[in-house]
Structure formats: structure tokens, C-alpha cells
Amino acid sequence: MRIFVTGASGWIGSAVVPELIDAGHGVVGLARSDASAAALEAAGAEVVRGTVDDLGVLRDAAAASDGVIHLAFKHDIAFSGDFQGAAEADRRAVDTIGEALAGSGRPFVIASGVAGLAPGRVATERDMPVDDGSPVSTRMATAQAVLGLAARGVRSSVVRLSPTCHGDGDHGFVATLVGIARAKGVSGYIGDGANRWPAVHRLDAARLFRLAVEAAPAGSVLHGVAEEGVAIRDVAEVIGRHLGVPVTSVAPEAAAGHFTWLGGFLGLDAPASNTLTRELLGWEPVEPGLLADLGKGHYFDTQAPTA
Incomplete structure (x- = not known):
């Protein structure tokens, strides 16, 4: 497959790109800087220049792909105090990509999180987020919108990542x-x-994203949780x-x-479990x-x- 990856030079994306290439896929990565573009080219990926705010770029790259993995998020803005603004920008990007893929049957995988899903107990893939009006709820609503794309002919899935995606x-x-x-x-x-x-090691997380874009059924919720x-x-x-x-x-x-x-x-x-994810895709953190x-x-x- 020819897979368009946003956030391709980021912490998770820089592990996902070689994971995809090693599995025989072609990768087109979104790069917002010369350094990111150079890193992607060195990894063997094609480069599309732009940011998550360049909706036309996202639409065209998604439409020309066999599937999309969306990892980009304005973390710098989010952690400087404007999480709502970052979450709203993310929603616009996701909606644009979803429209480009609607009716195609192609995969669309995004990253979300497990934190706050089930206070006081172990969260599972069946737990759905509760809208409490917080900025985090805005991002969780985006994940729900992606799952809803399954009804519009998109093989959509959400990988909920551990708050700790660790590694060198x-x-x-x-x-x-x-x-x-x-x-x-x-x-x-x-x-x-x-x-x-x-917690999950980023290399294990990268493998889960590959499995998701290759084989996750439409509307799947997956937990990127090793521990x-x-x-x-x-x-x-x-x-x-x-x-x-x-x-x-x-x-x-x-x-x-x-x-x-x-x-x-x-x-x-x-705490969160990965039982259903392992059963569905055969993912085994190593x-x-x-x-x-x-x-x-x-x-x-x-x-x-x-x-």
C-alpha cells in the first residue's frame, strides 16, 4: 500500500515510517520543515510539504493514497496552554481526511489516548469516553468521529496510546x-x-499502527498498551x-x-488492558x-x- 502519514517525523511517526517500509509499503510523509523532510527522505519515504493546517494538502495527499495514518498534533501549542486550539485544529484535519476517503473502503488510522477513560478501574477497548466539556473531550470526540466514518465506507480505526510511549x-x-x-x-x-x-514502547506502538492500517476492521478501537x-x-x-x-x-x-x-x-x-487488541490483530508487545x-x-x- 501507499500510505500517507502525518506526524511522520515525530516521536511515534519516526518509528511507524520504517515499520511500514520494512513491511513493503510505500510511505508519503507530511513534513513542515526542511529537517523533517530530510529525515523522511533518509528513511526512504516520499515527502509532502505542509502542516495540519494546510487542509488542501491533506485532502489531496489522502485522496492519492491507499490509506492514512494520522499522528500529527500540535503538542507545542497544547502544552503551552491552548489544548483547545490544538484539538480544534486536529478535528479540522481529521474531517478533511475523512471526506477524502469517504466511500473508498480505504483505511484511516488515528492516534488517541487511554487516560481518563475509566477512572478507578481497568479500561478496555469497549469503554467509550465521556464528554465532560474539557479540551481533552474535544480530542476524544474527534476519535469518535473517525469511528463513525465506518458508516461512510472508510475502514477507520483508533489506536488509543498509553500516556507513556517510552524509548531511547x-x-x-x-x-x-x-x-x-x-x-x-x-x-x-x-x-x-x-x-x-x-505504558508501551514506541516500537511496539509502531507495529500496532502497521497492523491497524493493514487489517483492522472498520470502526475498531485498539489499545496501544503493553503494560x-x-x-x-x-x-x-x-x-x-x-x-x-x-x-x-x-x-x-x-x-x-x-x-x-x-x-x-x-x-x-x-490502567488499561490490551486483551481485545491482541485477539483482533495478533499484536504481541516484545x-x-x-x-x-x-x-x-x-x-x-x-x-x-x-x-
């Missing part, structure tokens, strides 16, 4: 937590730290050991001051788990971001 080169949540621990001189967790985050839930206290202990700093509890009311923007996420208890990956030391080789 990660600059996300875990790298930020490392940076905060280094800056503060303590490795912290909120409350008793028993709350759990699902059901890793206690945040355990993560903090590994970080503390590697940095040689104390490991300590941070009171919930002090979380925002200590962890900055990460404080709103770090206290979530959001890469190291989060604590083992942290133990390799690459998260501590360079200065990690603090916010």
Missing part, C-alpha cells in the same frame, strides 16, 4: 519527570504514588536511583507547584517495559526537559 530519544512525560527530579534535587510522586499509568499499569512511585524510585537523589511524596495540593504542567497528569490512575527501559540509562544521558 523520548522527550515526553517520563523525560520531563526526569528533568524535574534533576532540577528539584528530589524524585517525586503524588500522594502514595500507587496510581498507575499504562496495564506501572505505579508512578516505582517510576520515581528508578529515577531517584539513577540520579542519586531522594525519592519523596508530594502532597496533591502542592503538585502543580512541584511538577508544573505535569502535575495535572501525574496523579491519574488510568520490547522492554517502562521500568526496564528506564534502567537502561538513556533517559539520564542528556539534560531532560523540566516543563
Whole structure:
């Protein structure tokens, strides 16, 4: 297949592209910069220049493809405080791609998340998000709209990713937590730290996206979850050991001051299963788990971001 990939040079996309090429697919990647274009060309992909705001570019590239994997999201804007704006831009991009694929039977796979699906219990692929009026709900509504494209002749699927997609080169949540621990001189967790985050290695996630674009039935919900839930206290202990700093509890009311923007996420208890995904597509995660990956030391080789 000739697959159009947005976010092709990003953290997940840069693993998805070689996964697709190694499986014999052609890849057309969206690139918004010269550096991204060069990286995609070096990986063996064709390049389309543009951003998620260039709706005409998205429409034409989707229409010319045999399928689409949509990974792009304005994370820089989202984490600077305008998550709603980023989510609305994402919805426009998804609607444009969906229109281009309507009635074709071609696959359309997007990335979403598992966090917040089922507070207090293990979330499954059958759980549907609840609209609570938050900006996160806007993005979840976009995922629901993609699933609805199944009724319009699109083989649509949603891969709900773990909040922790870890691996060498990660600059996300875990790298930020490392940076905060280094800056503060303590490795912290909120409350008793028993709350759990699902985790998946980005190479395992990349393989799931390939399986989805190849074979996921229309309207499928898939969980990019390798580990059901890793206690945040355990993560903090590994970080503390590697940095040689104390490991300590941070009171919930002090979380925002200590962890900055990460404080709103770090206290979530959001375990999730992958049983239905494995049964549907035969996906078997094989890469190291989060604590083992942290133990390799690459998260501590360079200065990690603090916010």
C-alpha cells in the first residue's frame, strides 16, 4: 500500500515510517520543515510539504493514497496552554481526511489516548469516553468521529496510546519527570504514588499502527498498551536511583507547584488492558517495559526537559 502519514517525523511517526517500509509499503510523509523532510527522505519515504493546517494538502495527499495514518498534533501549542486550539485544529484535519476517503473502503488510522477513560478501574477497548466539556473531550470526540466514518465506507480505526510511549530519544512525560527530579534535587510522586499509568514502547506502538492500517476492521478501537499499569512511585524510585537523589511524596495540593504542567497528569490512575487488541490483530508487545527501559540509562544521558 501507499500510505500517507502525518506526524511522520515525530516521536511515534519516526518509528511507524520504517515499520511500514520494512513491511513493503510505500510511505508519503507530511513534513513542515526542511529537517523533517530530510529525515523522511533518509528513511526512504516520499515527502509532502505542509502542516495540519494546510487542509488542501491533506485532502489531496489522502485522496492519492491507499490509506492514512494520522499522528500529527500540535503538542507545542497544547502544552503551552491552548489544548483547545490544538484539538480544534486536529478535528479540522481529521474531517478533511475523512471526506477524502469517504466511500473508498480505504483505511484511516488515528492516534488517541487511554487516560481518563475509566477512572478507578481497568479500561478496555469497549469503554467509550465521556464528554465532560474539557479540551481533552474535544480530542476524544474527534476519535469518535473517525469511528463513525465506518458508516461512510472508510475502514477507520483508533489506536488509543498509553500516556507513556517510552524509548531511547523520548522527550515526553517520563523525560520531563526526569528533568524535574534533576532540577528539584528530589524524585517525586503524588500522594502514595500507587496510581498507575499504562505504558508501551514506541516500537511496539509502531507495529500496532502497521497492523491497524493493514487489517483492522472498520470502526475498531485498539489499545496501544503493553503494560496495564506501572505505579508512578516505582517510576520515581528508578529515577531517584539513577540520579542519586531522594525519592519523596508530594502532597496533591502542592503538585502543580512541584511538577508544573505535569502535575495535572501525574496523579491519574488510568490502567488499561490490551486483551481485545491482541485477539483482533495478533499484536504481541516484545520490547522492554517502562521500568526496564528506564534502567537502561538513556533517559539520564542528556539534560531532560523540566516543563
